Amino acid sequence: MAESWVNSAERIGSDLHLELSGGGSRRAALIRALRAAVQDGRLAPGTRLPPYRSLAADLGVARNTVADAYAELVAEGWLTARQGSGTRVAERSAPPPRVRVPKRAPGAQPKPAHNLVQGQPDAGSFPRAAWLAAARRAFAAAPNEAFGPGDPQGRIELRRALASYLARVRGTRTDPDRIVVCSGFTHALRLLFGGPGGGSGGGVLRGRSPSSRLRSNRGDPIAVEAYGLGFHRSILDAARVRTLPLPLDEHGARVEELADVPGPVRAVLLTPAHQFPTGGPLHPARRSAVVDWARTHDGLILEDDYDGEFRYDREPVGAVQGLDPERVVYIGSVSKSLSPAVRIGWMVLPEHLVGAVLDAKGEREAWVSVPDQLTLADLVDSGHYDRHIRRMRQRYRRRRDHLVTTLAERAPHITVTGIAAGLHAVLRLPPGTEATAVKAAAWQGVGLEGLSGYRHPAAAAHAQDGLVVGYATPPEHGYAAAVEALCGVLPPAPDEG
Template sequence: MSDSWVNSAERIGSDLLLDLAGPGSRRAVLIRALRDAVREGRLAPGTRLPPYRSLAADLGLARNTVADAYAELVAEGWLTARQGSGTRVAPRTAPLTPVRVPKKAPEGPATPAHDLHQGKPDAGSFPRAAWLAASRRALNAAPNDAFGPGDPQGRIELRRALTDYLARSRGVRTTPGRIVICSGFAHALRLLFAGGVLRGPLAVESYGLGFHRSILEAAAVRTVPLALDGDGARVDELAGLPGVRSVLLTPAHQFPTGGPLHPERRSAVADWARGRGGLVLEDDYDGEFRYDREPVGAVQGLDPDRVLYLGSVSKSLSPALRLGWMVLPEHLVGPALRAKGEREAWASVPDQLTLADLIDSGHYDRHVRRMRQRYRGRRDQLVAALATHAPHVTPTGIAAGLHAVLRLPPGTEQSTVKAAAWQGLGLDGLADFRHPAATMPATDGLVVGYASPPDRAFTEALAALCRALPPG
């Protein structure tokens, strides 16, 4: 017999697949199928089974066959039968088949007690009330066409709001017509390179996110690393790369080592792009969060026709929103839209309208200012803890952003990452972000995110971090 469905809603409450294949009599096969359904949780304790006459009709079996199967399973304890209550799956106080996990040598806590990975904002500080109010206003004011097929360029309301916001906060020079909404920086990379808007090879910084390199590799784009020093990427090396016409940079706060691109290098890379007919891709991943002086404006402002500005709300609001933007030279808008497709398939239109309202109403600015103060306080706690308990460890890249790099003695990074795991910390070593083809000298360090742990646990997390650091 083949698999059969029992699907009478008034009898069993939901569809149930019984496997009636296999050797044995019909009674034996039915008993085995019902046992399996109970054991695997498809028939939960207390579930009422159909009367044996009904089940026999559904399965094409003799009534006595089903009645005998029920009686056998009642006798074995799989089912219960009471007058007026029908036949039900017997209650259980524990799973019938406990999951057995193979034993292996422990490598530290499976789930970190304290998450100090980079790139994570404080999820608990998402402005829920302001977002909800903005959503109500935006939906009430939205025209009917907002609820039809989405425009791949993004809602005009958001593109107008971003035009004003990016101009005053980041020095970006654009118009709504040069902005294309996407779902974040990674999506932008896929559209630009996998979508055929741009081609490799692409110069990148020697330290960056491996995830981004993987996206480029999947699009068959060869990446060429540029060395870094205290002034940021060595953009002078671009002149010696004749086949390279594009470069990806994090000028406001080099990821992950920290520090802005020196003003002379900002001008130099814009000049290089003009002279070679090339392009600069500017990843402004956390440009809003600068603590010790005024924010560094976008390189895009130096030459809007040669610099693609890429941003998102992943750090300022939440990565769960999946909202980002590309500010493009005018000649790339058409190709980017063709790569994206005829309809918006990524960025929710209601979310676009809500973000536009949040920006226009001033609530977005207020939220960013509040989070800037909060993250600066976290940064200061980290610096103070290191000064007290590990003064031999130097934090760098702390003038901005949501993470710091702790410089370590040579040869100690791997052991320190393991020690941190044993202290219940989740964090990354600096080597995890190094380009595999980088030739600049490697530096040992930890990349420590300080934004996401809750207040009640942050002091304990810092204490555990200091315990994991190598002695001075």
């Protein structure tokens, strides 16, 4: 039997008295009226509010006005929204008391109670015993010269280990002489394009190095995916490199549109193994197409392989670099596989770029700790790195499955994408609800990010609402609670009040 909203002692019916007075919009007036009704006790904790359509008809306002007002009050903590339960007055009738907290340094953010921010592995999973054992073995075997002035290209022990590991696991084609060790993807970008922290020689791909034969001028733009990390674009902006977005679909970046991008594009930055952040590999036909483009236009592909080892429901996807080592710069690191605290990354370079990158790196700048390089080399050669990856792949798969199952039960109207690989998922939201969901998450102490924060400023036509949820980040003992808290901040189904 359908619920009556008129004569129920437990629910507020169509005769709910709300005065939409005061200045501002109808939405603002409704928010004030509902908030006042909760404060003065007319709407008791647990009271279920009318559906959007019912209240909108009673008040003579648009349905979206009611939906926005409810969502705002959910974000503020006055109301709660649950799948199958509608919108209710929160159990507390007033916001929590203000708590005095010490002043933070400029730019510092408080730590959320439940951290679901993407890009971070579980810090408690770092293989401390294996790392210590590898360090002991590496230090005992290292020659004395390893602890003298270093090699800007990186220790040969690590470059040999990486050449073998990447060929076996990621399908790259290289040798140790084509690998340059760096501190991560950000460092690699700065070496290639210049900017602060790039070393003493400046950027390789901006026409600054005579040892590079890539035909690129200072004003040439670089093509990037329509969704990606904003701080990567910031690095390119600081180097005065203009970025042009490529649209995305279910098969990855639409690389066929490179031919239509305005300007003499000579380079494209891709995440072909697992598009960041939307998920999914670059389709095989598009992999071949982008390599053909690079050959035809004397271009270069920058391949960001940020989490290629973590796949769950599909066969491994090899590196694009294996299709043409002279047209691809392959970049990887241990920030996802081990820890972002271990500042080790690598560039697998075309032969003609090795000297230029070393010139940019300089003789005395931006070197990675030699003891850490020796330790990682031993960890890889001994097989402990592979064992750690397999163990974490199983753990993260269980976490992903828990997230997907819980959302299917609690919020079936939310579509989860990008889950066949990686350490994060994208939750697709109804249009217009992302900002409110992010605000509600902040209020409830859930750390996560909206999908719009990853969209290229010039890609507004491809806007989608969503949340980027890092399921690898929370500690093991706190993961279930983090998922539960996440469910509490999701918007209700569109037809549910």
